[in-house]
Amino acid sequence: MMKRLLSIMGLAALVTASGAMAETVMVKGTGMGSSDSMQMPVSDGLVVVHNRTSYDGFETEDPESPFASLSGSCFGATLVEAGAVSGSGNCHYTDADGDQAVMAWTATGMSEDGRVSGDWSVVGGTGKWAEASGGGTFDAGGEGADYTNMVTGEVEMP
Template identity: 45%
Template structure:
């Protein structure tokens, strides 16, 4: 009985990381609390300090290892004559306790005021050490409450 149990446990330890291997579609929504500071430079020119603590990411595929991630995103953005520049980083912790580092780059503002742009995986721990991937985001913060909704899409590959 001990041998059978040990073999089952050993197989589970080997097979678990393999369940996440390969390319996965990322599609879902993160929810968090933003603490952004606007700095007016001149008419039509603004610098924005951005910081959001995400308390949950819900992806369309509940088995995706990014589902349920939490953690901070921070950075800065410049808006000048309608053009957007800047960027930042995110450090998320997944349900297994592994961390993934991401980079984000804003490229525009939506009609609703959402910041739009691109994200990419830059490293991490555990399953994220050699991960790669990228996609798009649309991040909208309610100015009254600071609640943020970040809609993401793209692909991630875990070796």
């Protein structure tokens, strides 16, 4: 009888643990905010950019997306050398529930109008973001309060 009871308890624990499956969240939206990045020309064809952006929120296709209520800042540095772009940084966001998310970004290109493109990924955080993983691409640019960051990707939310 005891053996059977332990087996049933083990099965119940397995079913309960299996119920907490990760959800894949499709990310597609535009971060709205302001940028006060500083360009530091070094020589012809060589510019270092100190990137600093503050986001008020993200306009997402799905208003229930965990990205919809994110706000916070991103920072890092970009190097423009003979037209090639490289650089990286991090973002520190807080959502409507007070959970914090840290994202990393890597610049990989720049359009003719100066918008920077690249890849982003979830590093971790608190609450729902503690075990989240995934990432995607971004296309960011604009001056001052006209700054936008268009993001796409997928995130696994446990």
